[in-house]
Amino acid sequence: xxxxxxxxxxxxxxxxxxxxxxxxxxxxxxxxxxxxxxxxxxxxxxxxxxxxxxxxxxxxxxxxxxxxxxxxxxxxxxxxxxxxxxxxxxxxxxxxxxxxxxxxxxxxxxxxxxxxxxxxxxxxxxxxxxxxxxxxxxxxxxxxxxxxxxxxxxxxxxxxxxxxxxxxxxxxxxxxxxxxxxxxxxxxxxxxxxxxxxxxxxxxxxxxxxxxxxxxxxxxxxxxxxxxxxxxxxxxxxxxxxxxxxxxxxxxxxxxxxxxxxxxxxxxxxxxxxxxxxxxxxxxxxxxxxxxxxxxxxxxxxxxxxxxxxxxxxxxxxxxxxxxxxxxxxxxxxxxxxxxxxxxxxxxxxxxxxxxxxxxxxxxxxxxxxxxxxxxxxxxxxxxxxxxxxxxxxxxxxxxxxxxxxxxxxxxxxxxxxxxxxxxxxxxxxxx
Numbered sequence: 001x002x003x004x005x006x007x008x009x010x011x012x013x014x015x016x017x018x019x020x021x022x023x024x025x026x027x028x029x030x031x032x033x034x035x036x037x038x039x040x041x042x043x044x045x046x047x048x049x050x051x052x053x054x055x056x057x058x059x060x061x062x063x064x065x066x067x068x069x070x071x072x073x074x075x076x077x078x079x080x081x082x083x084x085x086x087x088x089x090x091x092x093x094x095x096x097x098x099x100x101x102x103x104x105x106x107x108x109x110x111x112x113x114x115x116x117x118x119x120x121x122x123x124x125x126x127x128x129x130x131x132x133x134x135x136x137x138x139x140x141x142x143x144x145x146x147x148x149x150x151x152x153x154x155x156x157x158x159x160x161x162x163x164x165x166x167x168x169x170x171x172x173x174x175x176x177x178x179x180x181x182x183x184x185x186x187x188x189x190x191x192x193x194x195x196x197x198x199x200x201x202x203x204x205x206x207x208x209x210x211x212x213x214x215x216x217x218x219x220x221x222x223x224x225x226x227x228x229x230x231x232x233x234x235x236x237x238x239x240x241x242x243x244x245x246x247x248x249x250x251x252x253x254x255x256x257x258x259x260x261x262x263x264x265x266x267x268x269x270x271x272x273x274x275x276x277x278x279x280x281x282x283x284x285x286x287x288x289x290x291x292x293x294x295x296x297x298x299x300x301x302x303x304x305x306x307x308x309x310x311x312x313x314x315x316x317x318x319x320x321x322x323x324x325x326x327x328x329x330x331x332x333x334x335x336x337x338x339x340x341x342x343x344x345x346x347x348x349x350x351x352x353x354x355x356x357x358x359x360x361x362x363x364x365x366x367x368x369x370x371x372x373x374x375x376x377x378x379x380x381x382x383x384x385x386x387x388x389x390x391x392x393x394x395x396x397x398x399x400x401x402x403x404x405x406x407x408x409x410x411x412x413x414x415x416x417x418x419x420x421x422x423x424x425x426x427x428x429x430x431x432x
Contacts, residue, residue: 181212
């Protein structure tokens with residue numbers, strides 16, 4: 001566009017000339033056409049369960065043949081900008097049958113209904129089948145751990161005290177990952193806002209960036225994770241059934257829980273494993289054993305629980321990249337002489353533009369000493385980025401939270417304002 005304006009300026013047309021009017025009209029038509037074309041490629045919609053008609057949250061939505069994609073929010077809604085039309089969108093969610101939709105017309109509002117996947121009991125009744133699947137998934141994870149993925153990740157964190165939003169933190173990372181975890185990140189964009197509150201969580205992303213299903217540098221003889229040589233000694237497993245994936249194969253749903261005699265670590269949850277490729281498709285876990293400290297020595301924490309939900313792209317290969325990670329912590333904040341405050345910190349990380357092509361970027365490994373707020377302050381705040389980026393998905397409730405902070409100019413306070421300039425400067429006795 002700047003080149004076009006420069007071109008018309010080079011014509012040196014006189015004010016009021018017919019040529020100038022024609023040229024400006026051409027620019028106006030072109031700008032309007034570009035604006036309409038840009039808006040026309042945006043597709044919105046909602047994904048529902050075909051039987052219950054209920055909205056489906058966190059459905060993976062990809063553009064076939066590209067690395068583009070998004071996910072539905074907690075209310076099943078999604079927004080996606082398409083580079084051109086027509087395009088084929090692929091909708092996938094673990095407990096539902098994958099579906100595709102061809103988008104041919106601009107400005108479409110889609111309503112997608114996904115049929116529930118059929119759950120069948122495993123033909124293998126032997127109790128060891130679940131352990132066999134977990135072990136094979138562990139071996140696959142270990143074998144392919146060195147295969148890297150590069151892309152971006154959008155992270156949003158909201159802290160609530162007695163259900164009142166008190167803190168909002170958002171970042172876009174350059175992310176390096178593999179088939180088990182995030183390996184490193186660097187902050188590309190970030191913003192932070194908060195109200196005056198009892199407590200804040202400025203390094204909660206640690207739980208997302210540090211958690212992994214497997215670590216090739218860990219001592220496997222002492223490993224307490226599900227995917228380790230010690231799964232039989234440390235866990236009770238039960239296969240709940242198999243989700244039919246198609247004409248052949250399926251995805252096994254396995255419930256796990258640490259054995260009662262295992263006192264060093266407690267966790268329970270569900271893992272979904274492809275019975276053909278042994279790829280982990282989803283891992284959902286809760287653990288009550290967390291140690292937290294507050295700067296205020298009179299504060300203490302009770303009933304602490306962390307929930308992690310890690311989802312990988314559901315493809316036909318044994319090595320797939322991360323799709324999203326959810327982390328949520330709840331606890332009671334206890335203060336002398338006052339009723340406990342109910343705390344909830346939730347974070348959602350969505351991975352996009354992922355490929356296996358290495359980059360020249362620097363990815364820092366997570367450490368317990370880092371602080372998200374310090375990293376955000378090193379990045380220039382760009383309001384237009386957050387206003388126009390379709391990856392920044394918002395549920396209606398979260399949108400309300402964001403707007404409440406924006407209206408107070410909270411995000412702008414993250415930007416160091418320039419020093420005021422004098423209207424008049426006097427130098428060597430002269431006014432400049």
